[in-house]
Amino acid sequence: xxxxxxxxxxxxxRAGKSKLWGHELGRWLRSEVEAHLEALPPGGVLMIGLKxxxxxxxxxxxxLFGRLYASLATxxxxxxxxxxxxxxxxxVNLDAALKSLDQLAxxxxxxxxxxxxxxxxxxxRETLEALASKKRATAPALAETLGIKxxxxxxxxxxxxxxxxxxxxxxxxxSGGDQYxxxxxx
Numbered sequence: 147x148x149x150x151x152x153x154x155x156x157x158x159x160r161a162g163k164s165k166l167w168g169h170e171l172g173r174w175l176r177s178e179v180e181a182h183l184e185a186l187p188p189g190g191v192l193m194i195g196l197k198x199x200x201x202x203x204x205x206x207x208x209x210l211f212g213r214l215y216a217s218l219a220t221x222x223x224x225x226x227x228x229x230x231x232x233x234x235x236x237x238v239n240l241d242a243a244l245k246s247l248d249q250l251a252x253x254x255x256x257x258x259x260x261x262x263x264x265x266x267x268x269x270x271r272e273t274l275e276a277l278a279s280k281k282r283a284t285a286p287a288l289a290e291t292l293g294i295k296x297x298x299x300x301x302x303x304x305x306x307x308x309x310x311x312x313x314x315x316x317x318x319x320x321s322g323g324d325q326y327x328x329x330x331x332x
Contacts, residue, residue: 152190
């Protein structure tokens with residue numbers, strides 16, 4: 147059963163315009179996004195809709211997306227942020243901005259498609275593909291699927307969860323220790 151709570155944040159509607167410039171607008175919209183994240187319970191997914199956005203500058207992108215993604219792991223643990231309905235032009239620009247900021251983002255494409263943009267390693271894509279196919283898995287299960295050591299898998303999953311690309315939920319194992327369940331946010 148899917149218990150994730152998904153909330154939409156239509157950026158074009160909230161901004162009131164399709165061309166987004168400057169730190170001030172980025173800061174204001176980030177505070178709006180952060181209020182939505184704060185209201186989401188752990189395990190929640192915030193879908194930032196980019197439909198209708200024509201263009202933005204780097205100062206806007208770094209203020210909204212850069213600072214948002216930099217704070218996800220500490221300020222909003224257990225929540226995911228997915229970008230949706232980005233035009234090819236917006237996706238290319240956001241990819242460049244995130245690369246320069248050493249960050250990555252999951253992008254929903256159509257009904258079932260997805261991609262990842264920003265500073266992304268092949269191992270990130272491989273891990274995301276494995277989790278996307280399983281929908282939910284523990285690190286040992288994914289390590290087996292990927293044919294890698296558990297420590298390497300844990301590092302990959304932690305990076306992706308900290309980036310807000312996947313969900314990470316702690317639970318107690320049968321032996322009494324803590325384990326994590328990783329969930330695909332789409």
